[in-house]
Amino acid sequence: LGGVDIIMGGGDPGARSSIRIRGTNSLNSSSEPLIVVDGVPYSTTIDDNFDFSTANDEDLGALLNIAPTDIESVEVLKDASATAIWGTKGGNGVLVINTKKGSMGKTRFSFSSKLTTNYEPNPIPMLDGNEYTALMQEAIWNSANYIGLKTGNPYLKLLYDTPEIGYNPNWYLFDEYNQNTDWLKEVRRDAVTWDNNFSMSGGGEKANYRLSLGYLSDEGVTIGTNLDRLNSTLRIDYNFSRKLKFGADFAYTQSNKDDNFASNVRSEAFSKMPNKSPYWIDENGNRTSQYFSHQTRDFEGEYRPTRNYNPVAMVHESYNNTTSKEGKITFRMDYNILSNLTYNGYASINLRTTRNTKFLPQVATGVVWTSQYANQSTDAMSDRTAIQTQNKLMFVKKWNDMHDIIATGVFRTSQSQSSSYTSTTSGNASSGLADPIVGSTVESMNSGESESRNISSVFLVNYTLLRRYVLQTSLTMEANSSMGKDNRMGVFPTVGVSWNIDNEPFIKEYKDWLEIAKLRFSVGQSGNSPSGSSYYGAYTALGEYMNYSGIHPIRMQLDNLKWETSTEYNFGADLSLFKGKLKFTFDYYKKNVRDLLQRNVSIPSSTGYATISYFNSGEMVNKGWEFRTDGVLFENKDWNVSSYLNFSRNLNEITKLPENLSQDNYTFGNGRYAIQIEEGRPFGSFYGYRYNGVYQNIEATYARNSEDEIMNDVNGDPIVMKNGTQTVFPGDAIYEDINHDGVINEYDIVYIGNYMPIITGGAGLSVRYKQISMNAFFHGRFGHKIINRTRINNESMYSVANQSQAVLRRWRNEGDDTDIPRALYNEGFNYLGSDRFVEDASYVRLKSISVNYNFPRELSNKLGFSSMSAFVTGYNLFTWTGYTGQDPEVSIPGSANRLAEDNANTPISRRISFGINLNF
Numbered sequence: 001l002g003g004v005d006i007i008m009g010g011g012d013p014g015a016r017s018s019i020r021i022r023g024t025n026s027l028n029s030s031s032e033p034l035i036v037v038d039g040v041p042y043s044t045t046i047d048d049n050f051d052f053s054t055a056n057d058e059d060l061g062a063l064l065n066i067a068p069t070d071i072e073s074v075e076v077l078k079d080a081s082a083t084a085i086w087g088t089k090g091g092n093g094v095l096v097i098n099t100k101k102g103s104m105g106k107t108r109f110s111f112s113s114k115l116t117t118n119y120e121p122n123p124i125p126m127l128d129g130n131e132y133t134a135l136m137q138e139a140i141w142n143s144a145n146y147i148g149l150k151t152g153n154p155y156l157k158l159l160y161d162t163p164e165i166g167y168n169p170n171w172y173l174f175d176e177y178n179q180n181t182d183w184l185k186e187v188r189r190d191a192v193t194w195d196n197n198f199s200m201s202g203g204g205e206k207a208n209y210r211l212s213l214g215y216l217s218d219e220g221v222t223i224g225t226n227l228d229r230l231n232s233t234l235r236i237d238y239n240f241s242r243k244l245k246f247g248a249d250f251a252y253t254q255s256n257k258d259d260n261f262a263s264n265v266r267s268e269a270f271s272k273m274p275n276k277s278p279y280w281i282d283e284n285g286n287r288t289s290q291y292f293s294h295q296t297r298d299f300e301g302e303y304r305p306t307r308n309y310n311p312v313a314m315v316h317e318s319y320n321n322t323t324s325k326e327g328k329i330t331f332r333m334d335y336n337i338l339s340n341l342t343y344n345g346y347a348s349i350n351l352r353t354t355r356n357t358k359f360l361p362q363v364a365t366g367v368v369w370t371s372q373y374a375n376q377s378t379d380a381m382s383d384r385t386a387i388q389t390q391n392k393l394m395f396v397k398k399w400n401d402m403h404d405i406i407a408t409g410v411f412r413t414s415q416s417q418s419s420s421y422t423s424t425t426s427g428n429a430s431s432g433l434a435d436p437i438v439g440s441t442v443e444s445m446n447s448g449e450s451e452s453r454n455i456s457s458v459f460l461v462n463y464t465l466l467r468r469y470v471l472q473t474s475l476t477m478e479a480n481s482s483m484g485k486d487n488r489m490g491v492f493p494t495v496g497v498s499w500n501i502d503n504e505p506f507i508k509e510y511k512d513w514l515e516i517a518k519l520r521f522s523v524g525q526s527g528n529s530p531s532g533s534s535y536y537g538a539y540t541a542l543g544e545y546m547n548y549s550g551i552h553p554i555r556m557q558l559d560n561l562k563w564e565t566s567t568e569y570n571f572g573a574d575l576s577l578f579k580g581k582l583k584f585t586f587d588y589y590k591k592n593v594r595d596l597l598q599r600n601v602s603i604p605s606s607t608g609y610a611t612i613s614y615f616n617s618g619e620m621v622n623k624g625w626e627f628r629t630d631g632v633l634f635e636n637k638d639w640n641v642s643s644y645l646n647f648s649r650n651l652n653e654i655t656k657l658p659e660n661l662s663q664d665n666y667t668f669g670n671g672r673y674a675i676q677i678e679e680g681r682p683f684g685s686f687y688g689y690r691y692n693g694v695y696q697n698i699e700a701t702y703a704r705n706s707e708d709e710i711m712n713d714v715n716g717d718p719i720v721m722k723n724g725t726q727t728v729f730p731g732d733a734i735y736e737d738i739n740h741d742g743v744i745n746e747y748d749i750v751y752i753g754n755y756m757p758i759i760t761g762g763a764g765l766s767v768r769y770k771q772i773s774m775n776a777f778f779h780g781r782f783g784h785k786i787i788n789r790t791r792i793n794n795e796s797m798y799s800v801a802n803q804s805q806a807v808l809r810r811w812r813n814e815g816d817d818t819d820i821p822r823a824l825y826n827e828g829f830n831y832l833g834s835d836r837f838v839e840d841a842s843y844v845r846l847k848s849i850s851v852n853y854n855f856p857r858e859l860s861n862k863l864g865f866s867s868m869s870a871f872v873t874g875y876n877l878f879t880w881t882g883y884t885g886q887d888p889e890v891s892i893p894g895s896a897n898r899l900a901e902d903n904a905n906t907p908i909s910r911r912i913s914f915g916i917n918l919n920f
Contacts, residue, residue: 009056013216021078021093024652025622026528026564027596033093034086038249039349040330041089041414071216072100077569079589080524081496084474085410087456088492091526091566101237102201103207106482109200110865114915116193120221121879121886121907122795129180129275132802133165137165137813139797139823146729146827149302157826164299165275175281176292183269183802185279186312191219191909207238222906223497225316229255247332254325260317262309262359267904269311271793271801273300278312291317291365300800303367305510310366317364317431319357321563326352345391356380359433374441375428377436382420389413404464414454421447439867453481470498472522480529484561492565494524516576516583523570527563530597530614556609562616566593582630590623598658617658620683624650640768647761664697666746671792673833673899674749682902684752686787689744690736693819694811695721701728703742711742723829731822733830744832752835755890755900757842758783771854780844787884788837789901794829797823843881849874875911 021033035042035383038667062469075096077083083090091327093842127135142154162172167178193216201210211234218227231253238246253607262268291313293303301308337343358378365373396408423446425439456478463471476492483490501517572587600611600619628646635641657679666674674687695701702718704712711719721728723735725746759782767774794804811822821830831837860868881888887894887907 001256001459002045002729004748021076025092025591025593026621027598027620027654027677029616031493032090032869033095034083035095035097037085037097038330039332040346040391041086056556058827072097079496079522079566079572079587080526081472081522081570082496084494085408085458085460085525087412087458087476088478088480088490088529088563091528097638098238099233099235099627100185100201100205100210100237103209104203104208105200107200108919110919112197112915112917114193114195116195116911116913116914118191118219118221118911119734120188120190120909122185123834124186124270124886125804126270126791126794127274127803127807129273129515131805131808132274133167133403133636135807135823136165136800136804136825137798139825142731142823143825145823151154159750162299168879175285175414177275177279179275179281180273181274181277182310183272183274183278184266187223187265187269187315188221189219189223190219192400193218193911195915203237204451205239207236210235220906221909222260223313223320224258224260224265225801225906227255228257229253238485243336245334247334249328249330249332251328252326254340255323255539257322257324258322259322260315261358261364262306262311262314262905263304265311265314266906267790267793268301268307268309268314270790271307271905272311273800276300276801278310289368291363302369303365303373308592309364313364313366318360321358322354322356324352325356326350336865340396342394342396343392344394346389348388350384350386350388352384352386353383355560357434359434361434370427371427372441372855375424375433376443376800377428377434377439378424378427378435380420380422382418384416384418385642386414386416402466404467405461406460406462408460409459409907410456412454412458412460412907415452417449419447419449421445438668451475451481451499455479466503466505468500469499471503472495472496472498474524476526478527482530483563484558486559487562490527490565492525492527494522494526495522496522496570501615509839513578514576515578516574516578517573520572520574521570523568525565525567527565528559528593528597530599541564556603556612558608558612558614561614562595562618564595564597564616566591581635583628583630585626585628587626589625591621593620593622594618595622601609618654619656619909620652621651621656622652624648634881640772641766643763644764644767645710645761646721649759650756652756654681654682654683662898666749668745670791670796670798670829670831671833673787674746675899678751682754682756684756686835686838687749688838689832689834690738690750690752690753691834692734692736693732694816694821695732695734697730699815700734700858701730701732703740705740711740722756724912725834727827730814732824732828732831733821733834733836735832735834740806746830753785755786757781758864762847771856773852773854774850775851775852777847779847781843781888782842784841785838785900785901786841786883786888787901788834788839788885790885790904791839792831792837793904797821798826798828837887838884841881841883841890843883843888845876845880846874846878847876849877865918865920867917867919871913871915871917873911873913873915875913876908877910 025406042101046904069555077086077090077094077096080091083094085482086094117232140155140159144153144159147153149156160166163173164177168174171177192724196216197212197214197215199210201208201298203209212232214229214231216227216229216231220226220228234250236248240246254436277292280290280292282288291310293313302536303309311391328348328350330346332344332346334342334344356378357380357650358376360373360376362369362374365371367373376813390410392408392410395405397403397405402843422444423436424443425436426440426443427440428434428438429440429816456476458474458476460472460474474497476494477489478492480488481488497520498520499517502511502514507514507517515591566590568591570587577586597614598617599614601615603609603612626645626646631642633641633643654677655676665676666672676685676687678685678687701720703721705711719742720746721737721742723732734745735748737744738750741747758806760780761782762777762778764775766776791804791806793801795806797803797807797810807820809818810820811818819836824830850871852869852871855868855870857867860866879888885902886904887902889908890902
C-alpha cells in the first residue's frame with residue numbers, strides 16, 4: 001500500500017504497532033488513520049502482530065475481531081477529497097473494510113484452520129560467565145586507577161571484597177555464582193498459534209444472513225505471554241419492500257491475554273549476570289527447582305520493580321492477565337424516498353469491559369516477606385460505552401448523457417463514556433492468595449471517569465459532465481467536546497476535479513490498448529482535536545488536611561483552544577493499458593498543518609498550575625509522492641504470472657514554532673538524548689553528540705581550537721578535554737567539541753538524524769499454475785535511523801549489567817584499533833547519547849510467501865465438499881539489513897516527547913503456517 005507506513009513494535013501477542021498514512025500530521029495528537037467497517041467507524045487497538053502493508057483477510061479479521069472469511073473488500077483513502085465524507089476523523093487517512101453479506105440460495109458452510117509455528121530470530125551474542133567476571137574485574141580496576149590508588153579507595157574494596165565476581169570455591173554461594181547462564185534462552189521459547197474459523201450463510205428473496213465464529217490461541221515466544229480470543233458475528237438483512245430495507249449486525253468478542261508482570265523481562269535477561277544461576281544448586285552441582293535470589297542484596301543490588309529480579313522466576317511465577325469482553329450491535333435502515341432520493345442511517349452501540357489482574361508472588365522476587373514487593377496484587381477494571389449514529393440523504397440525478405449529479409448530506413453523532421478503578425495491595429499471607437482484598441497493606445487505589453462527544457455534518461456535491469469532467473466539493477462542520485468553548489465548531493471545505501481522458505472522443509482510436517487515463521487534483525482542509533476526552537473538569541486526589549482528603553483541578557480551562565488544521569493538496573494520475581494488464585498510479589501531495597497542538601508546556605506558577613495541557617502554536621508540512629505499478633507478466637490457460645511494485649517518499653518538516661517554547665528537558669549524563677523539536681527539522685529527530693572514536697594517547701586528549709591547534713592554559717600547559725566535569729584519559733570516548741571550549745556539555749549537542757524513512761516500498765509476485773498458486777511479498781524501509789538502546793545497555797561497561805560480545809573489542813592499550821572505549825565501572829562519560837548508537841535501520845524483508853493448492857472438484861465432491869484447498873505460508877523468513885540489533889522495526893513515537901528506540905522488546909518472529917479451507 002503506497003504511502004502507508006507500518007511499524008511493528010514487537011512480537012508479543014496483543015502488543016501495539018504504529019501506522020501512518022502519508023506521514024505524521026501532529027506533534028501531540030493522534031496520527032492514526034480511521035478504520036471504517038461496513039460504514040461504521042471502528043475503535044480498535046492495532047497490535048504489533050498487525051501489518052497493513054501485507055494484510056490479508058486473516059490479518060484484518062484478527063484486527064477487527066471478526067472472522068477473516070467475512071471480509072469482502074479493503075480500500076485505503078488518502079487525499080482530502082476522498083476522505084471528506086468521514087469528516088475530521090478521516091484527516092489521517094481512512095481504511096474502509098466491507099464484510100460479506102448473506103446471499104440467496106441454500107445454506108453454505110465454510111471452515112478454515114491454520115497452525116502456525118513461531119521462531120525468534122538469532123539473539124544478540126552476550127558474554128559468558130568467565131568473560132563477564134573478567135570484564136567486571138577490569139572495569140573496577142580501571143575505576144580504581146581513575147580516582148587514584150590510595151587508602152580507602154572504594155573500588156579496591158569492591159574488587160577484593162565481592163565474591164560474586166571472584167573465584168573462591170570455599171564461599172557458600174560459589175556454585176550459584178560460577179555458572180554460564182544464557183538468561184535470554186531461559187525466558188523464551190518456540191511458540192504455536194492455532195486459528196480456526198467457521199461460517200454459514202444463506203437466505204431468500206426477503207432475507208439473508210451470515211454467521212461467523214472464530215477462535216484464536218496465540219502463544220508468544222516470551223514465556224508467560226499468550227492470547228486467546230473468541231469472536232462471533234451475525235449479519236441479518238431483511239427487505240420489507242422495494243423501498244424499505246432493514247439490517248442488523250451483532251458481534252461479540254472475548255479475549256484473554258497473558259503478559260509478564262514486569263514489562264522489561266527481556267531487557268533484564270540481557271543485563272543479568274551470566275555467572276549467576278536462576279536456581280539454587282545442590283551439593284552435587286545440579287539445579288534444584290527453587291529459584292535463586294538474595295533476599296537483601298548482592299552485587300547486582302536490591303530488587304526493584306524494573307530491575308535486579310530473577311527473570312526466570314518472573315515469567316514462570318508472576319502473572320499479568322487481561323480479560324476483555326466486547327459487544328457491538330448496529331441497526332441499519334435504507335429507504336428509497338423517491339426514485340432519485342434515498343435515505344440510509346444506522347445506530348450503533350459498543351460495550352466493552354476490561355479487567356486486569358496482576359500478581360507478584362514473593363517467590364518471583366525473592367525479597368523478604370515484609371517488603372511491599374512480596375505477594376503484591378493489583379485488580380483493575382474499566383468499562384466503556386460508545387454510541388454512534390448516522391443519517392444520510394443522497395440525491396442522484398442524470399440529464400441525458402451530459403450531466404450527472406450526486407448530492408449527499410450526512411449528520412453523525414458519537415458519544416463515549418468510560419470509567420475505571422485500580423487497587424494494589426501487598427503483604428498477602430500466602431503466594432496462593434492473589435486477591436488484593438487479602439493484602440495487609442494498601443499500596444494505591446485510584447478511579448476515574450471520562451466522557452467525550454462529537455457531532456458533525458458533511459455536505460458533498462459530485463458533478464460529472466459528459467462522463468469526462470468531474471467536480472467534487474464538500475463542507476464539513478464538526479464540534480468536539482475536547483475543544484475550547486470559543487472554537488468548538490470547526491468548518492473544513494474541500495474541492496476536487498478529475499479528467500477522464502479515456503472518455504474523450506480523440507482517444508477512441510486508442511481504446512484497443514488504452515483502458516483508463518485519468519488526472520486528479522484536490523485541495524481540502526481537515527481538523528485534529530486533542531487526544532482523549534473533554535479537557536474541562538479534570539481533577540485528581542489531593543493530600544489530606546485535618547484527616548480529610550480532597551480533589552483539585554489539574555488543568556486550566558482552555559477556552560481559546562482551536563482545531564489543529566491541515567490543508568492538503570493532491571495531484572494524481574491513473575493509467576491502465578492492455579485491458580488492465582499493465583497499470584500505473586502516481587500521486588504527489590503536500591499537507592500544511594497550522595495551529596499545532598503543543599502539550600504540557602510549562603507556564604508561570606502564579607497561574608496556580610505547573611503546565612498547560614494544550615495550546616495552539618506552530619506549523620508543519622508533510623509532502624511526498626507515491627508510485628505503484630501492477631502488471632500481468634504472462635498468462636494463458638494454465639499459467640498466470642503477475643507482479644506489483646510500489647514506492648513512496650514522505651518529507652516532514654516543522655516550519656514554525658513559538659519563540660518562547662521551553663524545551664529544558666536535558667540533563668547531562670550517560671545514555672541521554674535531548675528531546676526537542678526544531679524549525680527546519682522533521683518530527684522524530686535525534687539530538688546528541690557526535691562520536692569520534694577513542695582517545696589513543698595523552699596527546700590526543702588535548703583540547704583543540706577551530707584551527708585544530710592545541711589549546712594551552714594561562715601557564716602554557718596543554719588543556720586536557722573534559723567530558724562534563726571529568727577529565728578524559730586514553731581509552732575514553734571522543735566527542736566532537738562543537739564550540740571548542742575544551743568541555744563536552746549540552747552546548748555541543750547537534751542534530752544527528754531522524755526516524756523518518758527516505759523511501760518505503762513493497763513488491764509482490766503471484767504465480768498460478770493450474771491448481772497451484774504461489775504469492776510472495778517483500779517490504780522495504782530505507783534511510784531511517786533509530787536509537788539502539790539495547791546497544792547502549794549492552795556496550796556501556798558502566799554498571800553490573802552483562803554486556804554483548806562486542807565489548808571484547810574494547811580499548812585496553814595504546815594502539816588498539818577499536819571504536820569501543822575502555823571499561824570503566826561507575827565512572828566517566830563513555831556512553832553519552834551520541835550518533836554512536838544512532839543506526840541506519842534500513843531493511844528489506846520477505847514479509848510473506850505462500851503456496852496454495854486447490855484440490856480437484858471431483859475429489860472435493862467425493863469427500864462431501866464443494867471445494868477444498870490447503871496452504872503453507874512463511875512470514876518474515878528473511879531480513880536483509882545492516883542494523884546490529886535483533887529487529888530493525890521499532891514503533892513510531894506517538895508524540896514529540898518520545899524517541900524511536902530499540903529497547904530489547906520481543907522481536908518479530910519467523911512464522912510458518914499450515915492450513916486448510918473447506919466449503920460445503
